[in-house]
Amino acid sequence: MIVRIAEHSDRQAFVKLWKEYLEEQHQDLGHHVLPSKENVLEFTRLFEAYTAGSLWGVCVLMSPAEGEEPVGVCMMGENFPGGVHLKTAWGKVAEYWGIYVKKEYRRAGAARAVAKPCFELAKSLGFNRAITSMLVDDPIADEKMQIINEDTSWDVKPGMVVYVSKDLQSMVED
Numbered sequence: 001m002i003v004r005i006a007e008h009s010d011r012q013a014f015v016k017l018w019k020e021y022l023e024e025q026h027q028d029l030g031h032h033v034l035p036s037k038e039n040v041l042e043f044t045r046l047f048e049a050y051t052a053g054s055l056w057g058v059c060v061l062m063s064p065a066e067g068e069e070p071v072g073v074c075m076m077g078e079n080f081p082g083g084v085h086l087k088t089a090w091g092k093v094a095e096y097w098g099i100y101v102k103k104e105y106r107r108a109g110a111a112r113a114v115a116k117p118c119f120e121l122a123k124s125l126g127f128n129r130a131i132t133s134m135l136v137d138d139p140i141a142d143e144k145m146q147i148i149n150e151d152t153s154w155d156v157k158p159g160m161v162v163y164v165s166k167d168l169q170s171m172v173e174d
Contacts, residue, residue, distance in 0.1 A: 064105070071101060074118035076094040092126050094125075
């Protein structure tokens, strides 16, 4: 597998993968974020901001071989101006937008292969933690909470929205 930092010219490949990710999360797993054109556009705007350097963030793509179409993606970084920018005791926090690997490439360490460089790059950009949120009544969140609760290195803060964070250094070392 070839893992690399996404460039602006990878926009079409990113859009295709992220759309598949949103569709799978919603249709197969019941996630509350819809795979709408508007939502794909929002994530594409983040991708463009990260690859252009107008926001601090990173998108990593994974391909089976050099020059082949990407089959995996991981993205994290700042939110847009006007979005939520919390000052935290942890320092600079990256929004962990997600990770996706096409089904036929799963179970062979592909998710870890695309995620670890993304975490390393986020750490090099000065992010100390990655944070994501889930709705408590979301079936995806229930499944993720079980996984998270088995991994004591995650900090779980329950509430109406569950905020999950992890020290990026520990993600790099995993």
